[in-house]
Amino acid sequence: xxxxxxxxxxxxxxxxxxxxxxxxxxxxxxxxxxxxxxxxxxxxxxxxxxxxxxxxxxxxxxxxxxxxxxxxxxxxxxxxxxxxxxxxxxxxxxxxxxxxxxxxxxxxxxxxxxxxxxxxxxxxxxxxxxxxxxxxxxxxxxxxxxxxxxxxxxxxxxxxxxxxxxxxxxxxxxxxxxxxxxxxxxxxxxxxxxxxxxxxxxxxxxxxxxxxxxxxxxxxxxxxxxxxxxxxxxxxxxxxxxxxxxxxxxxxxxxxxxxxxxxxxxxxxxxxxxxxxxxxxxxxxxxxxxxxxxxxxxxxxxxxxxxxxxxxxxxxxxxxxxxxxxxxxxxxxx
Amino acid sequence: xxxxxxxxxxxxxxxxxxxxxxxxxxxxxxxxxxxxxxxxxxxxxxxxxxxxxxxxxxxxxxxxxxxxxxxxxxxxxxxxxxxxxxxxxxxxxxxxxxxxxxxxxxxxxxxxxxxxxxxxxxxxxxxxxxxxxxxxxxxxxxxxxxxxxxxxxxxxxxxxxxxxxxxxxxxxxxxxxxxxxxxxxxxxxxxxxxxxxxxxxxxxxxx
Numbered sequence: 001x002x003x004x005x006x007x008x009x010x011x012x013x014x015x016x017x018x019x020x021x022x023x024x025x026x027x028x029x030x031x032x033x034x035x036x037x038x039x040x041x042x043x044x045x046x047x048x049x050x051x052x053x054x055x056x057x058x059x060x061x062x063x064x065x066x067x068x069x070x071x072x073x074x075x076x077x078x079x080x081x082x083x084x085x086x087x088x089x090x091x092x093x094x095x096x097x098x099x100x101x102x103x104x105x106x107x108x109x110x111x112x113x114x115x116x117x118x119x120x121x122x123x124x125x126x127x128x129x130x131x132x133x134x135x136x137x138x139x140x141x142x143x144x145x146x147x148x149x150x151x152x153x154x155x156x157x158x159x160x161x162x163x164x165x166x167x168x169x170x171x172x173x174x175x176x177x178x179x180x181x182x183x184x185x186x187x188x189x190x191x192x193x194x195x196x197x198x199x200x201x202x203x204x205x206x207x208x209x210x211x212x213x214x215x216x217x218x219x220x221x222x223x224x225x226x227x228x229x230x231x232x233x234x235x236x237x238x239x240x241x242x243x244x245x246x247x248x249x250x251x252x253x254x255x256x257x258x259x260x261x262x263x264x265x266x267x268x269x270x271x272x273x274x275x276x277x278x279x280x281x282x283x284x285x286x287x288x289x290x291x292x293x294x295x296x297x298x299x300x301x302x303x304x305x306x307x308x309x310x311x312x313x314x315x316x317x318x319x320x321x322x323x324x325x326x327x328x329x330x331x332x333x334x
Numbered sequence: 335x336x337x338x339x340x341x342x343x344x345x346x347x348x349x350x351x352x353x354x355x356x357x358x359x360x361x362x363x364x365x366x367x368x369x370x371x372x373x374x375x376x377x378x379x380x381x382x383x384x385x386x387x388x389x390x391x392x393x394x395x396x397x398x399x400x401x402x403x404x405x406x407x408x409x410x411x412x413x414x415x416x417x418x419x420x421x422x423x424x425x426x427x428x429x430x431x432x433x434x435x436x437x438x439x440x441x442x443x444x445x446x447x448x449x450x451x452x453x454x455x456x457x458x459x460x461x462x463x464x465x466x467x468x469x470x471x472x473x474x475x476x477x478x479x480x481x482x483x484x485x486x487x488x489x490x491x492x493x494x495x496x497x498x499x500x501x502x503x504x505x506x507x508x509x510x511x512x513x514x515x516x517x518x519x520x521x522x523x524x525x526x527x528x529x530x531x532x533x534x535x536x537x538x539x540x541x
Contacts, residue, residue, distance in 0.1 A: 006391065006408035006454050034455070041411070041450045042431050054408070056455055082444075086506050106520020107505065108498065109432060111444045112451065242519035 001044050008056040009033075012185060012217065018055050020187040020215025026120055027209055028138075033057045033217065035078055036112040038105075039121045047131050048122075048138055062116075062219055065089070071225035077116035077183075077218045081171065082107070084115060094223060096232035096251050100174035103236045106243050116218035119172060119182065119198070120210070123165035124245050126150055136162045137206040147309065153245060156308040156315050158273035163206030164309065166270060167199060168245050173269035174234055176277055177251035180223050186216040195221075199274035209274075227263055230255035231334040235326040236269075237318060246270030248319045250326035254285075256334040261285045266302070266326070271319045278302040281323075290331035292324075299323040393457040397422070398466025406453045413437045415453035416463060424464035424493050428522075435521035438494040438501075439463050445501035447520075464493035467500065475541060476500050479534035487525035495521045499535045509539065 009015035015033065022031040032051035034040050035058055043049040062076040065087050073089060084090055085101035105113065113121075127133035127145040134143035146154055146164055154164045172195070180195045198210055212218075236249040249269040255262045264285045268276040281302035288294050299320045306316050392405045397420060404419045413430075416422045416439065428436030430449045437449040440462040468474035476496050479485070486492040495518070502517040514535055515528070523531065 001409045004408055006452070034452070036450075037452065037455065038432055038447070038450050041452065045431065054452075056452075058455060082505075106435065107502065107517055108435060108438055108445050108447045108520050109450075112446050242516055 002047065002050045002052075004044075004051055005053045006056065007053065008058075009060055012060055012062075012219065015055055015057050015060065016185060016187060016215050016217050018053070019217065022214045025208075025210065025212035025214055025216055027122060028207060029214070031055065035114040035117045036080070036109075038109050038113045039117060043122065043129070046129055048129055057217070068222055073223040075115055075221045075223070077114060077220050079115045080111055081105070081113045081115070081118060082110040084171075085110065093226050094174075094178060094232070096177060096234050096253060097171070097174040097223075099234035100170040100236075100249075100251055103234060103249070104170035104245075115171075115221055118169055119175075119195075119218060119221070121169055122209075124168045125154060125165040128165060137165055137202070137209075140205070140207050151309045151312050153247065153270070154309070154312060155273045156271050156306045156312060156319070157268075157276050157303075158201050159307065160202050160204065160206070160273075162204055163202035163273065165202070165206065165273060167209075167272070167274050168269075169275070170234070170236065170246065170249060170269060172199075173249055173267045173275045174251040175221065175223075176267035176275035177232070177253050177265045178223055178226075179265065180221050182218060183220045183222060184212065184216050185219045186213055190219075192222070195275070196277055202273050226253075227255050229257075229334075230263060231330050233326065233330050233333070235322055235329070237322050238270075248315060248322040250322050252326045252330045254327070254330045254334050256290070256331070260287055260289050261331075262287075266298075266323070268302070268319060268323070271306075271315055276302075280304070285327070290327070292328070295324045295327040296320075298327065391454050393454055395456060395458075396460040398462055404453070408452065408454055410453045411449050412439070412441075412451040412453045412456055412461070413448035416448060416461070419453075422463050422465050425497075426490055426493055428491065428494075433522070434491070434494075435498060436491050436494040438497040438521065440497060440501060443504075445498050462497075464497060467496065474500065475538050476534070479537040480531070482537065483530045483534040484527070485531040485534040486523075486527050491521060491523045491525075495523065495531055499531070499538070502535070503539055511536075514539075 019031050022029040030051050031053045034054050034056050062078040064076045065079055066074045068074045081101050085098045091098045125146055127135045128138050133145040136144050144163055155166045175195045181192045182195055182198045184191050230253050232253040234251050236246050238244040238246050246269045248271050251267045253265045264282050281298045284298040284301050302323055303316055303319055308316055390407055395402050404415055406415050416425050425439055426436040428434035432447050432450040437447055438445050439448045442460050468477045476499050498521045507513045507517045
């Protein structure tokens, strides 16, 4: 690990002022915030991240979970994943979020990892993690070893000729289905960004993963008020039963009225370069009565633009079955 | 486990740990020349270089009930601070990347991976390691249960398994086998002692 200067942020403003001196936003920046450390220290040991300054934000007052004025939930950036997943309001009103978090990592990591750190966790692409491989995300312009390499765990949706890395988070998939909003504070003030707009497609600049700018600090995440009678669940498919990243996962929120689908939101993990939402698939479902045929048509719509690589073609069918199973299970519960 | 450190090793007049230290020193001496060659050939990156040790900082910890003060480099993990600075070698370094759970300790009462945390982040924190859980003659019930059920083979993952297991019984998990297995999935055992580890945890759970 390269040497770095360690400081502890005394205030949110001080943290932002320090990080604003960096040339890029957080991911890969020379001035890095550290919270749980579970992504950053791993990548610093691999020399994938090599900040010259690490700003410890753990003691900033961003660790609360509170009811919001609109009847939703305001989650502090430093709330640990375990505390969020086990919070009574989250378990009762946003079960998909609790299930998604508990489906990821391990008990120890969930005790350390934070809400904002999970939002910013980096891809598990093996070439990103190996500094001797070509990777446009890690070293822009160096190429992509994954396109003709090991890409079983990589994207079939949203990729480009420069990068097919998946966003590895489970939590982010649930937040996407829940229409969460990311609260950001930066050198130029505060702003709220819907999570669907927070992550950007790789295109020709895969090193840029979010809309964050230098100095920006995530202060929290807000969840809108849930529809009273909606049901939700998280379904995750992976190579082993626990402590493994998703090959395909679905977060779904669905409400029935008079036997028809009144409201639905459906996001996938493990298959996209960012948590994936499909307006056309939700359009297929909305207003119709649940049926196996309807679910198949919705899954086909969701995956219509899938572009698998040579060795991850199986993920199209895996994702399709994952979607159908999730739609079927949540409809039965609704 | 901890008590093995102080016993004669294979009939020789020193402990297993002393023996390992002796061969490690011998290996390091013969390896020094080649290490320098490798170090010299590593290209430096564009980022400004800092001299190693510039981030030296003294932190205060409560470790196993004792106030400890330790001077560490900013890069020192909590794991290395415990093992190399405080000589608490019961906590093991497995993968050093948060994938195996061997380095599990309790910080402020919660189980965490000491390899993925910087020591300097823990100034003022309370840390419990396997040495603080119990000692030969006064084992923690979970340590005794691992002995009773033979919850290990090589023993390398054992301190992490026990630290995790003690914490799991205070976390909001179901009491059934599947819930316990899921709760313990962050602790890998290459020997495959999982069945006996589960039996040990259940013994303490039902006590």
